[in-house]
Amino acid sequence: MTRKLTRKEIREGLDSVPMDAILLGVQSGGRLSPSQKEFARNLAIGKGQAQSYREAISDKGTKKTQAANGYKLAQRADVQQIKDAYALAI
Numbered sequence: 001m002t003r004k005l006t007r008k009e010i011r012e013g014l015d016s017v018p019m020d021a022i023l024l025g026v027q028s029g030g031r032l033s034p035s036q037k038e039f040a041r042n043l044a045i046g047k048g049q050a051q052s053y054r055e056a057i058s059d060k061g062t063k064k065t066q067a068a069n070g071y072k073l074a075q076r077a078d079v080q081q082i083k084d085a086y087a088l089a090i
Contacts, residue, residue, distance in 0.1 A: 031078050032078055032079065032082060035056050035057050036056070036057075036073065036079060036082075037082055038055075038056035039052050039053060039056035039057055039070075039073060039074075039079065040079050040080075040082040040083040040086060041056075041082075041083075041086050042055055042056055043074060043079075043083045043086075044083045044084075044086035044087040044090060045086075045090060048070075049067065049070030049071050049073075049074045050063065050066045050067040050070045051070075052070060052074075053066050053067075053069050053070030053073065054066050054070075057069070057070075057073070
């Protein structure tokens with residue numbers, strides 16, 4: 001007979017495996033840097049593109065530059081895929 005996992009064991013297991021690997025499968029890993037994944041997570045929780053860029057990537061440069069770079073990054077298909085996966089999980 002198999003034993004059920006405790007909530008603590010489940011939480012520890014989830015903490016040890018990246019969220020995008022859980023949501024998208026193992027084959028999706030490695031395309032985005034950790035800061036780009038954080039950018040996508042920020043977008044998924046409702047932050048704007050410029051704010052997400054500032055918090056996850058770089059707070060240097062003018063607000064116009066941050067907004068433009070945030071827009072460019074948000075348009076990438078791989079970033080959108082991770083953002084959608086985070087939004088679905090949330």
